[in-house]
Amino acid sequence: MPDSSISSKPIAVAMSGGVDSSTVAALLASRGYSVVGLTMQLWNQRRLPELANDGGAGRCCSLDDVYDARHVAEQLGIPYYVVNFETQFEQQVVEPFIHEYLAGRTPIPCTLCNNFIKFDRFIELADGVGAAQIATGHYARVRREPSTGRYQLLRAADHTKDQSYFLFGLTQPQLERSLFPLGEMTKLEVRALARELGLAVAEKSESYEICFVPNGDYAAFLEAYLRSKGREPVYARGDLVTSDGVKIGEHAGVHHFTVGQRRGLGIAAGEPLYVIATDPNTQRVTVGSNDQLLRAALTAADVNWVSWPTLSAPARAQVKIRHRHEPTAAVLYPVEYSTRVEVHFDEPQRAVTPGQAAVFYDGDLVLGGGWIE
């Protein structure tokens, strides 16, 4: 919670229309804080009409979600506004997402959105309208280390909902201004609280997919987006090869594949086959057995240090290499003034995927993280 010197100013709550951020707004309002609700309009689903799905629920910035957020703000009697970040979102999240896929990597747009939109533009806008702090529905915790004054990021109390993996890019000024009121709560408690507070969205279902990609179909999104921009999608067919370089089939483009993927290879083999690597330069997709997916080490680039100021000597940590991955023991070796880190796992890890993040933990503490090369 904010210290008393700034708590007289309103807190800007990023409201998506979902149960989590709605509960955050309700919680802060019930504690007597002055709250301003803001919904970021990030993406217009009508941009790519051919992707329109029939359900409509959980789609990024849908009119239904805005309706829900506005309804909750009305219930709480707080000022509420929709702010337009479509241009920034396209430039700083969607375009890099496309670029990463075309480069054969598997990007995490949520982290880019956090780094450049939610904890950058949004904080700036909140500041502009007079709010010194922002609050979001993320499941994570921030605390200030009294001896050093450094803001630390911690895993949520509810490890099953923890979103700290997506927040490793936050800087000290960003953490200083951010509140995660749900960090100590379980999802069940949040829902119970939402019900208790009578919030209209208390029973609303969750969406797990990347918000602007309907039905989780990245390849279809990528192709539709490129077409809408007048850029011809890469239809380059390529070869499916084994790790020995033996061609065993063909595919419709490397952007259909991600490391560790099993389904959709279009070939039948004795033992299950997985994508081991993709190479957009040669349009080759290398497949192999589960064992061939194991890696003993990785290099993380563009490392951001969060709870630790830097890394000056090798250190033991637990490392998470994708959102649904149990942090696993490793040694971190600093390279290039600690902006790059070599991670040596105690046990080889399956499907180390370029473009995903490697986030370093010490227990619940998020030490820092970087992008897997």
Place this chain on the structure above:
Amino acid sequence: MQRYYFDHNATTPVSPAVLAAMVPCLGEVYGNASSIHHFGQMAKQQLEQARRQAATLVHCGPQEIVFVSGGTEADNLALLGAVRVFNKRDKHVVTTAIEHPAVLNTCTQLEREGVAVTYVPAGPDGVVEPDEIRRAMRTSTVLVSVMHANNELGTVQPIAEISRISRAAGVALHVDGVQALGKLPVDVYALGVDLYSMSGHKIYAPKGVGALFVRKGALIASILFGGHHERERRPGTENVPGAVAFGCAAECVGSDLDAESARLAALRDRLEQGILARIDSAGVNGARANRTPNTTNIYFAGIEGEALVIALDLRGFAVSSGAACSSGAVEPSHVLLAIGLPPERARASIRFSLGRTNTAEQVDALIDAVAESVKHLRKISPVVPAHA
């Protein structure tokens, strides 16, 4: 919190006089104006009196006033009606790039129907050059549509000159007068227009009523189908309470048009001078001469207009920037882009539109609030991102 309203181009409050005139028509005078009995006749009397009041404001005959549901329907009826009435293949419409969406999107519909449309640009002053209209005309042109006053800038378009051009070519002229009515004297015959759109809620009548002037002899096809109401030009049981409100509002704004315009112009100039004196790197968009008296559009270099609108609202001042899209988020004004302003300047611009309830004290309070909010917004340095 004390709240002040400076967004009268978006809508106006219903005036007490209008409300007083309207309420009896919701209760006592409930007849269907097309019924032949006493109840119907009472309603019809009210309706026709309202029509005379509306006609008086724009100096036309009462039979030339068609009551509709609002400015958007008036524009739709004018454009679709005046174009569809021509039963030929090759049709062309001339309009401008700074029109309201009610005109622009109706033109898009006409294009879907195979009609060619030319969108004439406006200059950086926010005014359309009549010669540009002349150059855009073709032998197939069936309609020219130009707004009287622009909603974002307040700039008044040279309608009389444009009408000489359209008239010489034998082409009908539609004028969207929604933002001019009640702010400028309107004489449809002196202006030489054939169709003139009006909206009730911009002149202190409620939402849901408007009118279209259709010059006697001008031909329009129906766009709605039903009974014989409004001389076969607009079917649907007459909205007597709405029409009565419109008529009363028309009479009210007409009764002190010169005095109120002068008062608003003085307040608007006070606002502009106050803001420009207090805030550097700010300026007025579009021409400052020949505007509606209540409107100014000001840019503040280096700020997001959206943030300024929210900051001012949280201080109790209602202003506007751009147009709201379906979610309620603000999109950069197509008008400011159309007059050649760069997108960042369009996003840094705010529209202030004054009205009957505003006073000099309110304007001074607004100047203070704008100066403080802009200063704060400019002070903020962006948070440094984690990595590029």
